[in-house]
Amino acid sequence: MANIVIVGTQWGDEGKGKIVDLLSEFSDFVVRFQGGNNAGHTIVVNGEQFISHLVPSGILQKNICLIGNGVVVDPEVLVQELDNLGKKGIDVGSDTLKISEKAHIIMPYHKQIDLAREKKKGDKKIGTTGRGIGPCYEDKACRRGIRFVDLIDFEGFTEKIKTILEEKNFYLKNYLSSETVDPESIIGPYKKYAERLAPHVVNISIVMNQAIKANKQILFEGAQGTHLDIDHGTYPYVTSSNTISGNACCGAGIGPKEITGVVGIVKAYTTRVGEGPFPTELFDEIGDAIQVKGAEFGATTGRKRRCGWLDSVLLRNSARLNGLTGLAITKLDVLGGLESLKICNAYEYNGEVIHDFPASIKILGACKPVLETLPGWSEDITGVRKIEDLPQNAKNYLKRIEELTETPINIVSVGPGRDETIIVNNPFTL
Numbered sequence: 294m295a296n297i298v299i300v301g302t303q304w305g306d307e308g309k310g311k312i313v314d315l316l317s318e319f320s321d322f323v324v325r326f327q328g329g330n331n332a333g334h335t336i337v338v339n340g341e342q343f344i345s346h347l348v349p350s351g352i353l354q355k356n357i358c359l360i361g362n363g364v365v366v367d368p369e370v371l372v373q374e375l376d377n378l379g380k381k382g383i384d385v386g387s388d389t390l391k392i393s394e395k396a397h398i399i400m401p402y403h404k405q406i407d408l409a410r411e412k413k414k415g416d417k418k419i420g421t422t423g424r425g426i427g428p429c430y431e432d433k434a435c436r437r438g439i440r441f442v443d444l445i446d447f448e449g450f451t452e453k454i455k456t457i458l459e460e461k462n463f464y465l466k467n468y469l470s471s472e473t474v475d476p477e478s479i480i481g482p483y484k485k486y487a488e489r490l491a492p493h494v495v496n497i498s499i500v501m502n503q504a505i506k507a508n509k510q511i512l513f514e515g516a517q518g519t520h521l522d523i524d525h526g527t528y529p530y531v532t533s534s535n536t537i538s539g540n541a542c543c544g545a546g547i548g549p550k551e552i553t554g555v556v557g558i559v560k561a562y563t564t565r566v567g568e569g570p571f572p573t574e575l576f577d578e579i580g581d582a583i584q585v586k587g588a589e590f591g592a593t594t595g596r597k598r599r600c601g602w603l604d605s606v607l608l609r610n611s612a613r614l615n616g617l618t619g620l621a622i623t624k625l626d627v628l629g630g631l632e633s634l635k636i637c638n639a640y641e642y643n644g645e646v647i648h649d650f651p652a653s654i655k656i657l658g659a660c661k662p663v664l665e666t667l668p669g670w671s672e673d674i675t676g677v678r679k680i681e682d683l684p685q686n687a688k689n690y691l692k693r694i695e696e697l698t699e700t701p702i703n704i705v706s707v708g709p710g711r712d713e714t715i716i717v718n719n720p721f722t723l
C-alpha cells in the first residue's frame with residue numbers, strides 16, 4: 294500500500310498535472326488538498342489537451358477524485374469543469390467526484406477584492422491570478438467564510454451573505470473605490486450551484502480513512518509550488534495556502550503516518566509567473582528561447598512565464614521542507630539544443646557565498662546566483678523511454694541534480710504527452 298504526495302518544488306507549473314495523471318494509473322483516489330482555481334494543471338493524452346483548475350488530475354484514469362477541506366472552491370468554475378468533462382464522456386458523477394463539506398467557497402466579492410486590491414497596489418502588486426484566492430483564505434482565517442455545508446443550508450446562506458456584504462461593500466466602495474455587490478446577484482446563481490453540487494458534498498476525511506483501511510492507494514495532488522507557500526515561500530510574493538507536503542494531511546483530513554512517499558516535481562529549468570524575486574532569471578536570448586520552446590505561458594491566466602536556470606538552492610530547500618523521497622524531472626526535452634547549461638548551486642550576497650534560502654526577500658532580491666556550467670546536448674530526446682538511451686550529457690545533468698538535492702530521480706519527462714516519460718522507479722511500487 295502506498296500513498297504518495299506530489300508537490301511542486303519551484304514556483305508552480307512544474308508539470309504536476311502530467312505526473313499526477315501518469316501515476317494515477319497506479320492509484321485509486323486522487324485528492325487536492327489546497328489552493329483553488331489559481332492552479333492550472335495540464336494533461337495531454339493522445340495529443341488531446343485537458344487543463345484542470347479544480348478537478349483532480351486523476352479524473353482521466355478513472356480514479357475517485359476528491360476535493361479536500363483545504364481547497365477553496367469557486368463553484369462557477371467547478372460546474373463549468375464538470376460540464377466540459379461530461380461533454381467529453383468522462384464520468385464526473387457523485388460517486389467519482391466528491392467535495393469536502395468543509396471546503397471554503399469563493400464568492401464574487403472575493404474575486405472583486407482580489408482584482409481591485411492589485412489595481413490599487415500598482416507596481417507593488419503581487420501579480421495574483423485574480424481568482425479571489427487570498428480574500429477567500431482570509432475569510433476562512435477570520436472565521437467569516439462560507440463552506441459547502443453552509444451553502445447547502447440555503448436559508449442560512451442567504452442570511453449570512455446579507456450580513457457579510459455590509460462589511461465587504463463598505464470596504465469595496467470606501468477603500469478600494471470599486472463597485473459594490475448586490476446580494477441578489479449572488480443568491481440566484483449560488484442557489485443553482487448549491488443544487489447542482491450538493492450530491493457531491495461529503496465528509497472527505499471519512500472517505501479517505503475508509504480507503505486507507507481498504508488498502509487503496511492514494512495520490513495527493515499539490516497545487517502551486519513550495520516557494521509559493523504562505524509560510525516558506527518568497528513572502529509576500531506567495532499564494533495564501535501551505536503548498537508543502539505537510540499540508541496534505543491537514544487539507545484532506547488524514548494522519549501523517551499514512552503518507553508513504555513525497556515526490557517533488559522539478560522543471561529542468563525554473564519559471565515563475567507574477568511578481569517576486571527570482572535569482573536565476575534570464576533576461577537574454579537564452580531565456581527567450583526557453584520561454585518559446587517550453588511554451589511557457591500560464592495555464593490559468595495566459596501570462597508569459599519568466600524563465601531562468603535551474604536553482605538547486607531552491608531545490609534543496611524543497612527537499613527539506615517537503616521531506617522529498619523522490620524527484621520527477623520534467624521538460625528535459627526543452628533544454629536540448631543549448632550548447633551549455635547552468636545550474637545555480639549557491640547565492641552570492643554582499644560578497645559572501647550563502648547556501649541556504651534567505652527568508653528576507655530584500656536579501657533574496659539582491660542575491661546573485663553562483664552558477665556551474667555543464668555541457669548541453671543537441672539530440673531530440675522526446676522519443677527516449679529508457680534512461681540509458683539519453684545522451685550522456687543529459688544523463689550527467691540528471692546525475693548532478695540528484696547529487697545537489699541528495700534525492701533520487703523517480704521519473705523523467707521528455708514531452709507533454711502521458712507516454713513521453715521515462716519511469717526510473719515507480720513510487721507506487723518502490
Ligand code: GDP
Nearest residue numbers: 306307308309310333334335624706707708709
Ligand atoms: P502544473 O501546474 O504543475 O500542472 O503545470 P502546467 O500544466 O501549468 O505547466 C506545465 C506545462 O508543461 C504544460 O503545458 C504541460 O503540458 C507541459 N509539460 C509537462 N511535462 C512536459 C515535458 O516533459 N516536456 C514538455 N515539452 N512539456 C511538458
Ligand code: IMO
Nearest residue numbers: 305306331332333420421422516517532566567
Ligand atoms: P499551479 O498549480 C504558478 C502565483 C500567482 C502569483 C501568486 C499569488 O498551476 O502550479 P494567487 O492568485 O494564488 O493569490 O497568486 O501565486 N500562482 C501560481 N503560479 N502556478 C500556479 O499554480 C499558481 N497559483 C498561484 O501568479 O504570483
Ligand code: MG
Nearest residue numbers: 306333334592
Ligand atoms: Mg500550472
